[in-house]
Amino acid sequence: MIFKAINIKIVLHAILSKIKKLFNSKYDPYQPLPSNLYLDPSNITFEAYKSASLELSFSKNRLDPLIWQKLARKKLVDLSGYQDNRKTPKTSKLFNEIKLSNSIYRKKIYLRISPKSDIPINLIYKKPYNHKAKVFIFLAGSTSGAHIGWGEAKVPIDHQRIFIGADIAKQAADKGYLAVTFEQAGYGERLEKKLKNKTNNNRTIDFANHLLLYGKTLVGNGASEISYVIDWLCSEKNKFSISKKNIYLYGHSAGGTLAQFAAALDKRIKGTLASGSVGPIRETIGSRGCGTGNGILPGFLNYFDTKDIIGLIAPRFFIALSGDKDHIYPYKGAKKVIDGAKLIYIKLNASNKIASIKVNGKHQYYSKETWKVWDKFISS
Secondary structure, three states: OHHHHHHHHHHHHHHHHHHHHHHOOOOOOOOOOOOOOOOOOHHHHHHHHHOOOOOOOHHHOOOOHHHHHHHHHHHHHHHHOOOOOOOOOEEEEEOOOEEOOOOEEEEEEEEEEEOOEEEEEEEEEEOOOOOOEEEEEEEOOOOOOHHHHHOOOOOOHHHHHHHOOOOHHHHHHHOOOEEEEEOOOOOHHHOOOOOOOOOOOOOOHHHHHHHHOOOOOHHHHHHHHHHHHHHHHOOOOOOOOEEEEEEEEEEEOHHHHHHHHHHHHOOOEEEEEEEOOOOOHHHOOOOOOOOOOOOOOOOHHHOOOHHHHHHOOOOOEEEEEEEOOOOOOOHHHHHHHHHHHHHHHHHOOOHHHEEEEEEOOOOOOOHHHHHHHHHHHHOO
16 A cells, blocks of 8 residues: 555656646746855866867977877877777678669668678669779768668658758769768667667667767777778778779768768778868867767867867868757857868968868758769869
């Protein structure tokens, strides 16, 4: 009887709380509190941001740009856990090609990068295949998976994203690129299935936290995997002839964040377009929730901000594209980063290889604008 009474109390309390929240969205059961107190945990971080040293930022170091890049890249490898001592992956499974349209085909491949880890990639190409084709690596945002890159819907929201042009890998193939879709850890067929008591409604936070336990990060792991894919593309194990000097990277949202770090760490990437994903750390993931763990590197603000990551890409092409109404990475933040990164581009006589592009709209794929910018800056 006692337990039954307690359960009734719990139910009644829950109903009452919901009613109060219905009429007052700011309802807080802990109010009122004494005045003149600082109780929010984020007060600590916001205060720390004011004194963040950014001691390896290029704007604070009047070093030769190439010397700075060498020092900064080494530190970024340490902070991210990027794996720079790799062996070329083997093909663990290879599937027959699938026809996507009149002249566009897809071939699925699994690359084994370690005894217990496989990376799914899909090669999208146009027939007849272009000898020494340029490579276009597609990184999807934090949605359902890389399959939207070739225009396949597996969950309901995919239809909307494909309708607005998220099948950018297929579009790249139609332009003559060898498009490569890369399935990021936690998405699509790499969704975590074996972990016990995993965090609900989030695909990557558990993996991100577990990586931190042994000194690695989500972006460092992802950048390493992209480098593995490039290793394979450039090896004799890849039967598709490619132009090794023309490897490009496109990423949107979480994929764009990964694209920035991958290009900063792997100098074989000739050009990068990051969509809806560029902004100062302290004004983006540092000032809002970051449930994915994406872009979080321990100690990062002791050494860098985003402009320095882009500075590591110089003098190679880098384009930031953002909507003026993007609620996650608005254009004004992207412009601030690019303006800051231009210093090293100017020093390396490459000021024409970096740009921030504003589009009218929210946080989404912009295929038409992407190709307009791509053709103007990267493939011109």
